[in-house]
Amino acid sequence: MKRYMIGIDLGGTKIAAALVDDRGRVYHEMTMLTHAEEGLTPVIDRMEVCLQTLLDQADAPVAGIGIGAAGMVDSVHGIVIQASNLNWQAVPLRQLILDRIGRDWVNRVWVDKDTNAAVLGESLYGAGQGCKHLLYVTVGTGIGGGMMLEGHLYHGATQGASDIGHLVLNKSGQLCGCGKRGCLETLASGPAIVRMTLERIAAGEASLQAKLDPQILTARDVVEAAQLGDELGRSVLAEAGEWLGMGLAYYVEINNPERIIIGGGVAAAGELLLGPVRQAIAKWALPANAKAACVVMAGLGAESGVVGAATLGFSVLSLPPPHA
Numbered sequence: 093m094k095r096y097m098i099g100i101d102l103g104g105t106k107i108a109a110a111l112v113d114d115r116g117r118v119y120h121e122m123t124m125l126t127h128a129e130e131g132l133t134p135v136i137d138r139m140e141v142c143l144q145t146l147l148d149q150a151d152a153p154v155a156g157i158g159i160g161a162a163g164m165v166d167s168v169h170g171i172v173i174q175a176s177n178l179n180w181q182a183v184p185l186r187q188l189i190l191d192r193i194g195r196d197w198v199n200r201v202w203v204d205k206d207t208n209a210a211v212l213g214e215s216l217y218g219a220g221q222g223c224k225h226l227l228y229v230t231v232g233t234g235i236g237g238g239m240m241l242e243g244h245l246y247h248g249a250t251q252g253a254s255d256i257g258h259l260v261l262n263k264s265g266q267l268c269g270c271g272k273r274g275c276l277e278t279l280a281s282g283p284a285i286v287r288m289t290l291e292r293i294a295a296g297e298a299s300l301q302a303k304l305d306p307q308i309l310t311a312r313d314v315v316e317a318a319q320l321g322d323e324l325g326r327s328v329l330a331e332a333g334e335w336l337g338m339g340l341a342y343y344v345e346i347n348n349p350e351r352i353i354i355g356g357g358v359a360a361a362g363e364l365l366l367g368p369v370r371q372a373i374a375k376w377a378l379p380a381n382a383k384a385a386c387v388v389m390a391g392l393g394a395e396s397g398v399v400g401a402a403t404l405g406f407s408v409l410s411l412p413p414p415h416a
């Protein structure tokens with residue numbers, strides 16, 4: 093019998109919510125702007141509107157609610173410890189949602205960080221199917237990760253596992269938002285790609301982007317130019333990919349994953365990024381470990397947020413395997 097989970101992807105810009113069935117298929121997706129600047133209660137109000145709308149539309153039982161949030165999350169207690177894009181600190185999100193929808197839902201609301209939701213979603217329905225040792229990496233405004241070891245999501249001692257964006261790879265590098273210098277995030281994220289491109293244009297290199305206003309240049313512009321054959325764009329993506337691969341080589345040596353899934357906006361560069369990532373892993377990890385770690389693009393695309401969030405619940409409820 094069909095059952096749904098409601099998956100909510102809570103981001104700094106928008107709240108995406110959907111009914112997702114236990115095969116990972118999305119029904120009735122809806123989005124609302126987050127407007128976190130209005131404060132906590134209006135954001136919870138909007139999440140409640142999404143939940144009530146989707147519950148009204150469900151033509152089969154809704155087994156639970158999974159919420160993926162950007163930032164640091166205590167998944168055991170359902171608390172968003174810190175989310176800079178929402179300006180939240182120590183927000184008891186699960187309890188706030190239960191206060192709105194009622195005690196019937198206790199033990200059926202799950203909250204985790206969005207990248208942990210994404211790795212679960214990819215493992216059940218996307219590019220990580222059949223894998224027990226898996227890393228998901230999102231490369232966008234920041235760089236974050238989620239890992240599965242022995243078939244289980246791994247959170248670590250204080251829920252800080254797989255925060256690979258803050259591996260220091262260049263001790264005298266650029267200042268990172270975390271306060272350290274030379275983190276992977278300062279070397280391979282979207283803003284890093286923009287910075288490297290502008291530095292090289294300022295140094296006199298020719299590029300398709302040189303005619304663009306430097307104030308509005310985005311990583312997407314760099315990726316699109318590279319795909320049109322722009323040498324500077326390709327070179328910058330290759331450099332970012334090399335740094336990303338260096339960071340991943342550390343992960344490969346420690347955890348020996350069988351698959352590394354790259355998602356996020358910068359992943360749209362495809363092989364222009366993934367090729368250098370693979371080369372760097374082959375260069376800096378032991379051959380047997382490097383060979384085992386297959387680097388692929390995310391499989392869930394634009395729906396990864398809501399599907400991953402829904403999977404937080406499905407994985408706990410141990411519903412039948414999706415492709416039985």
Ligand SMILES: [Zn+2]
Pocket residue numbers: 257258268269270271272275277
């Ligand atoms: Zn950092």
